[in-house]
Every structure is written in structure tokens, then in C-alpha cells.
Amino acid sequence: MESKINRYSKQLILINSFFILAWLIISVFPFIWTFWGSFKVKADFFSRADWMFAVTGVNTLIETGDTSTVKAYVESWTEGEFWKATMNTIIITVSVVTISLFLGTLGAYALSRSTYKYTFWILIAALIFRAMPHITLVSGYLFPFFQLNVWGILPTTIIVLVAINQPFTLWLLYSFFKTVPKELDESALIDGCSYFQAFRFVIMPVMWPGVVTAGLFSMMLAYNDFTVTSLLLNQQNYTMVPKINAYLGTIEHSGNYMWAVSSVVSATAPLFMIIMFFQRQLISGLTAGAVKG
Amino acid sequence: MPHRTFFWFFFPSGLAMLLFIGLPIISSFFQSLHIEPEQILMEVEKCDPFGCKTETKVDIEATTKLQEEQPLGRFNGLGTYGDRNHLAFDEIKEAWTNSSSIAEFTDTLLNLPFYKALLFTLTFCFAVTPPVVVLGFIVALSVNTITKSLKGPTIFGVILPMIVTPLIGSLVLFWMIDAKGILGSFIQFLFDDPNLSLKSSSQLTWITLIIYGIWHNTPFAFVVFYAALQTVPQDPIEAAIIDGASRYERVRHIVIPHLYPVATFIILICLMDNFRVLEPIIGFAAEGVAQSLSWMIYNDLRSENKMLFGSAGATSMLTIIGVAILLTPVLIRTWREFRTER
Numbered sequence: 001m002e003s004k005i006n007r008y009s010k011q012l013i014l015i016n017s018f019f020i021l022a023w024l025i026i027s028v029f030p031f032i033w034t035f036w037g038s039f040k041v042k043a044d045f046f047s048r049a050d051w052m053f054a055v056t057g058v059n060t061l062i063e064t065g066d067t068s069t070v071k072a073y074v075e076s077w078t079e080g081e082f083w084k085a086t087m088n089t090i091i092i093t094v095s096v097v098t099i100s101l102f103l104g105t106l107g108a109y110a111l112s113r114s115t116y117k118y119t120f121w122i123l124i125a126a127l128i129f130r131a132m133p134h135i136t137l138v139s140g141y142l143f144p145f146f147q148l149n150v151w152g153i154l155p156t157t158i159i160v161l162v163a164i165n166q167p168f169t170l171w172l173l174y175s176f177f178k179t180v181p182k183e184l185d186e187s188a189l190i191d192g193c194s195y196f197q198a199f200r201f202v203i204m205p206v207m208w209p210g211v212v213t214a215g216l217f218s219m220m221l222a223y224n225d226f227t228v229t230s231l232l233l234n235q236q237n238y239t240m241v242p243k244i245n246a247y248l249g250t251i252e253h254s255g256n257y258m259w260a261v262s263s264v265v266s267a268t269a270p271l272f273m274i275i276m277f278f279q280r281q282l283i284s285g286l287t288a289g290a291v292k293g
Numbered sequence: 294m295p296h297r298t299f300f301w302f303f304f305p306s307g308l309a310m311l312l313f314i315g316l317p318i319i320s321s322f323f324q325s326l327h328i329e330p331e332q333i334l335m336e337v338e339k340c341d342p343f344g345c346k347t348e349t350k351v352d353i354e355a356t357t358k359l360q361e362e363q364p365l366g367r368f369n370g371l372g373t374y375g376d377r378n379h380l381a382f383d384e385i386k387e388a389w390t391n392s393s394s395i396a397e398f399t400d401t402l403l404n405l406p407f408y409k410a411l412l413f414t415l416t417f418c419f420a421v422t423p424p425v426v427v428l429g430f431i432v433a434l435s436v437n438t439i440t441k442s443l444k445g446p447t448i449f450g451v452i453l454p455m456i457v458t459p460l461i462g463s464l465v466l467f468w469m470i471d472a473k474g475i476l477g478s479f480i481q482f483l484f485d486d487p488n489l490s491l492k493s494s495s496q497l498t499w500i501t502l503i504i505y506g507i508w509h510n511t512p513f514a515f516v517v518f519y520a521a522l523q524t525v526p527q528d529p530i531e532a533a534i535i536d537g538a539s540r541y542e543r544v545r546h547i548v549i550p551h552l553y554p555v556a557t558f559i560i561l562i563c564l565m566d567n568f569r570v571l572e573p574i575i576g577f578a579a580e581g582v583a584q585s586l587s588w589m590i591y592n593d594l595r596s597e598n599k600m601l602f603g604s605a606g607a608t609s610m611l612t613i614i615g616v617a618i619l620l621t622p623v624l625i626r627t628w629r630e631f632r633t634e635r
Contacts, residue, residue, distance in 0.1 A: 008438060012438075012540070013438075016435045016438055016439070017439075019431075019435050020432075020435050020436065020439060020447060023432055023451065024447065024450045024451065026508070027450055027451055027452075027453050027454050027508070027512070028450045028453055030465045030466055030469055031453060031457075031465060033465075033469060033475065034465045034468065037468070045468070045474075046468070046471060046473035046474060047473060054475065102305075103305045103306040103309060104306060106302045106303070106305065106306065107302060107303045107305070107306030107307065108306075109302060110294060110298070110299045110302030110303045111303065113294045114294040114299045115294070116296070116299070120631055122303070122307070123627075124624065124627065124628075125310075126310070127620075127623065127624065127627060128620065128624075129310055129314045129315075131565050131616050131619075131620050131623075132314060132318070132613065132616065133568070133569035133587055133612055133613075133616065134569070135569065135571060135587045135590045135591055135609070135612075136317075136318070136321060136587075136590065136609035136610075136612050136613055137313070137314060137317045137318070137321075138317075138590075138594065139317075139321050139324070139590050139593075139594060139602070139605040139606055139608075139609045140316070140317025140318060140319075140320040140321035140324070140606070140609070141313075141317050141320075142594060142600060142602065143320065143324055143364075143365065143602050144320055146364075147364060159309070159313065160313050162309055162313075163309040163310055163312065163313030163314055164313065164314065166306050166309055166310050166314075167310065167314075170306060195294065195298045195302070196298075199302075220456070223458075224457070224458030225458070226458060226459075226460045226571075226572050227571060227572075227587075227591070231591070231594055231595075241458055241460055241461065244460070244461070244464070245460060245575065248464075248578075260464070261468065264461050264464060264465065267461065268457055268461060271456060271457065272453070272456070275449070275452075275456050276449060279445070279448065279449055279452075282452075283448070283452075283516050283519075283520065284520075
């Protein structure tokens with residue numbers, strides 16, 4: 001709603017455009033740079049002689065015969081077994097999103113429809129749980145997991161990530177279900193539905209906007225996690241992020257460092273695509289609960 | 294909703310949280326009361342053509358046996374909390390009596406692992422948060438004024454640093470800041486010092502980490518402020534325009550007061566999230582000069598053959614106390630909100 005008197009002066013627009021442009025460069029340029037550099041050899045990406053080498057690819061031309069190369073990608077995906085890490089990430093992400101949405105919708109629906117006081121305490125407990133640094137939880141897991149012999153495998157990590165994710169999912173879906181009119185499912189109850197039927201046939205068809213947002217956040221948590229996956233999985237089962245860290249840790253043999261660079265690009269690209277599609281949901285989720293203020 | 298129905302709806306989610314968030318905290322505490330068994334040493338006589346020598350060796354068999362009997366180690370009470378790597382009571386007492394000045398005492402104190410980590414964690418939290426709030430607000434104000442068709446792509450660009458995981462984000466910056474990277478060479482050129490490297494001194498590394506923190510956290514503040522800006526009432530602004538208020542005055546006296554509650558929310562979340570800083574330290578390979586509380590725990594758990602569960606548990610407990618202190622205002626706020634809703 002722009003009123004006529006509230007027009008911006010030319011100067012302001014100019015300053016503003018410059019500022020936004022500068023800020024965009026700060027936030028986006030590092031990614032473009034890494035993307036570009038991932039097609040070069042190490043001598044170019046980390047060039048002591050001249051940083052322009054990374055743009056022109058002088059050493060890449062000498063080493064491979066072309067100004068850009070996909071060598072790092074090919075090697076990291078095959079020799080570096082990044083395909084395996086990708087598979088693991090996909091398995092973990094899909095399972096975590098599915099399970100945590102299943103548990104979260106049921107729990108949050110109950111929380112939003114119950115009028116008893118304990119719902120408040122459950123939500124407070126969830127808030128406290130959400131604030132726990134993940135590493136402190138991991139320090140609690142390791143010993144029992146070793147004793148039970150479930151350390152290092154994917155299912156354990158999936159369950160742990162689902163649990164860590166629950167508090168946020170519950171809060172998000174709770175505030176979403178609060179916006180769904182109570183009359184909707186109450187009328188179904190009066191018509192003789194059980195609570196579960198009301199949930200299944202009345203709430204489920206209208207809950208998808210909230211579920212997409214919650215799913216997006218679950219996905220980001222599972223996809224991006226480093227603390228849990230790096231300490232609870234064994235080397236063979238590593239997901240992408242700990243795998244990248246492992247590339248850096250190994251003794252630097254020729255191309256290894258570029259494996260990490262190319263893997264960073266391989267890991268971020270799908271994430272950016274997804275966010276591009278679901279940007280609106282992401283923002284609505286981040287602001288839920290904040291704007292009411 | 295009747296209690297029974299509520300229970301069955303909530304049961305799976307509640308069970309997951311109880312088992313994997315509630316129990317680990319208790320398990321962590323329990324671990325912190327124990328200490329790893331000492332390795333049993335034995336003397337072995339080693340003979341070669343030049344004579345016999347006695348060597349002290351780890352008796353692997355006996356050690357494994359002891360470990361099997363007591364996998365968690367022996368009970369140590371609150372001993373781990375007071376040792377040199379945690380609260381270090383003895384060392385502090387000693388430093389207090391031996392130091393000639395306060396400066397010397399603080400110096401000794403901040404060289405103890407726990408206090409060193411605490412200092413970095415708190416510095417990081419409190420250095421990152423204010424710029425994040427200010428920058429987030431400015432970016433939100435200026436994105437709010439651009440043409441509608443450009444808003445979508447701009448917002449996408451601005452939120453990118455927040456979407457990537459901190460490890461990847463810090464690596465991407467680290468590679469540019471590296472002495473051989475583009476930013477690193479630019480800084481060398483700027484200060485005309487070919488040996489300048491941001492990794493060379495601890496202060497510079499801290500500053501780099503803080504700049505990374507600002508870069509990573511500003512998008513969050515931006516998004517929340519941006520959404521809140523959409524709810525600023527238009528009537529008072531129009532009235533202010535009619536009364537001849539300048540743009541600055543309008544922002545200062547109408548928009549900012551409207552956003553105060555949102556700002557406190559951002560500050561609290563920001564403090565809480567940065568208190569657990571871990572990945573940037575790994576990404577920037579800054580372990581040598583900057584350790585955080587989370588990093589201390591990570592370090593205790595990282596080695597595959599000898600994990601220090603006791604030490605990690607104790608640091609975890611102390612970290613949780615820190616989080617609890619930061620969390621109190623959030624809890625009070627939520628409590629008030631619930632009160633008003635009822």
C-alpha cells in the first residue's frame with residue numbers, strides 16, 4: 001500500500017539500491033566464487049601468484065588441457081565415495097522428514113485442541129529441549145549406544161534426528177493448527193466422528209500449508225546436520241557434511257582439497273533449488289511466533 | 294479433548310523427545326560423575342643381546358578386563374567438575390594466592406581450558422548479536438522499499454548464508470580468506486604486507502570468526518524484521534507525513550518502537566544459537582586459538598579409541614547451565630504470552 005505522499009526521493013532510491021547490491025554481493029558472491037573455483041585445479045583456486053588465476057584457470061589449462069575441469073567432481077563422486085554419502089543423506093533426510101511430520105502433526109494437533117493446563121507445560125518443555133545444544137545430547141547418547149551396539153548405523157541417527165527435530169516441529173505445527181478454526185473438527189465430532197476420524201478426514205485435507213513449512217525445516221535440519229551425523233555414524237555411513245569434513249582431515253594428497261570444494265557445491269546445489277521453490281514457506285515458518293510480539 | 298485421546302495422539306512424539314532428549318541429559322549427568330579407569334601398568338623385562346631392561350607397559354589384558362567390568366569407569370562424584378579441564382578450583386586458588394596483580398590472575402585464569410572456552414563463547418555471542426540486529430534491520434528496511442518484482446530474487450539472495458550449514462558456510466568463506474585465496478590476497482594488497490594472514494594471530498582469527506557469525510546470522514534477523522515490517526500500521530505513518538515528519542523521524546519514532554518486541558526475540562534466539570558455536574571453529578581450522586564449550590565436548594568425543602565420557606559429560610552439564618541462564622528470559626516471555634491468550 002504505497003501512498004502518494006510517501007514516495008521515495010531519488011537520492012534515497014540510489015543509496016538504497018547501492019546498499020542492497022553491496023549486501024547481495026556479500027551474501028551471494030562466496031557461493032558463486034566457490035562454484036566457479038570448483039572447476040579449477042588447486043593451484044588455481046588457491047593461487048599464491050595471482051588471484052586472477054582462479055578466474056582464468058592458467059594452471060588448469062597446463063594440468064588438464066582446458067580452462068575448466070570436472071576432475072574434482074568425478075574423483076570425489078567415484079574414488080571419494082561421495083555417491084555413498086549422497087545416498088545416506090537422501091535416506092536420512094527422507095526418513096527424518098516423513099517420521100517427524102507424522103509424529104509432529106499428531107502431537108501438535110492434540111496440543112492445539114486440548115484445553116487442559118498440561119499442554120502449556122509440554123510446550124514449555126519442548127522449548128527447553130529445543131534450546132539444548134545438540135552436542136550435549138550427543139555426549140549423552142554415545143555411551144549407551146555403544147553398550148547397546150547400535151552406534152554407527154543409519155536408523156539410530158534417523159531416530160535421534162527425528163527426536164531432536166520434534167520440539168521445533170511441534171511449536172510450528174501447534175501455531176499452525178491454532179489458525180485452523182476449531183468449528184471445523186468440532187462439527188465433525190458432533191456428527192459422530194471419533195477424534196482420529198476428525199483428524200483424518202477434516203484436518204488432514206487442510207493442513208498441507210503448515211506441513212510443507214514444517215517439512216522444509218525438518219529437511220534442512222537433517223540435510224545440514226554435522227554434530228549428530230559426524231559423531232553417531234561410522235565412516236562408511238557418513239552423510240555429505242561429515243564426509244566433506246573428512247576430505248579436509250585426510251592427509252592432503254594432490255586433489256583431495258578440491259574434492260572438498262566440489263563436494264561443497266554438490267551438497268549446496270540441491271538445497272538452493274529446493275529453497276528457491278519453497279522460499280515463501282520458509283519465511284512464513286521463520287516468522288511464526290515472532291511477529292505476534 | 295479427553296485425556297485419553299490426548300495421550301494417544303501425543304504419545305509417539307512425547308516418547309521420542311523423552312527418550313532422545315530427556316534421557317541423554319540424565320545420561321550425560323550420570324557420565325559426568327564417573328571417570329575413565331586408569332590404564333593398568335605392568336613392568337616387562339625386555340632382553341636383547343646387549344642386556345636386559347625393564348620397561349613399563351600398558352597391561353592391555355587387565356585394562357580391557359577392567360573396562361568390561363566397569364564400562365563407565367569408576368565413580369568420581371563431582372570430581373570431574375573441579376579438575377583442571379573444567380572449573381579448576383585448585384588452580385584458581387593457587388593463582389589467586391600467587392599472582393601479584395589482578396591482571397596476572399585473569400591471565401592465568403583465562404589460560405585454563407574451560408575459562409578460555411567460556412571467554413570465546415561469550416565473546417562470540419555478544420560480539421555477533423548486536424551487529425546482526427542492526428544489519429538485519431537495515432537490510433529489511435531497504436528490501437522493503439524495492440520494486441515488488443525484484444523482491445523475490447533479492448530475498449532469496451539475502452537468505453542464502455543462513456540456509457547452508459555452518460560448516461559449509463565457514464569453509465566457503467575460509468577458502469576465500471586463505472592467504473592464497475581472493476580475499477586473503479586482497480587484504481594483503483590493502484595493507485601492503487605479503488605475509489599478512491588472518492590465521493596468523495589469535496585476535497585476527499577471532500575477528501574472522503565473528504565476521505562469519507554476522508554473515509551467517511544476519512539473514513535470520515532480516516527475515517523476521519522483514520515480516521514484522523509488513524505489520525507496521527500505516528495510519529500513524531501517514532499522520533506523521535502530514536505533520537511533516539522526515540523519513541528518518543518516521544522510522545525512529547513509529548517503526549522502531551513497533552519492532553522492539555521482535556528485536557528482543559531475535560536477540561534471544563541469536564544468543565542461544567551462537568552459544569553452541571562449533572562448526573565455524575572446525576571450518577576455519579581455528580581449534581588452536583579459539584575453542585568454544587561445544588568444541589571442548591566435541592574434542593572429548595572425537596577420538597575413536599579413547600572417548601572421555603566423564604569430561605564431556607561435565608562440560609555438557611556446565612553448558613546446559615549456561616543455556617538455562619540465557620533461556621530464562623525466553624521462558625518468561627512465553628509464560629506472559631500464554632497468560633494473555635487465556
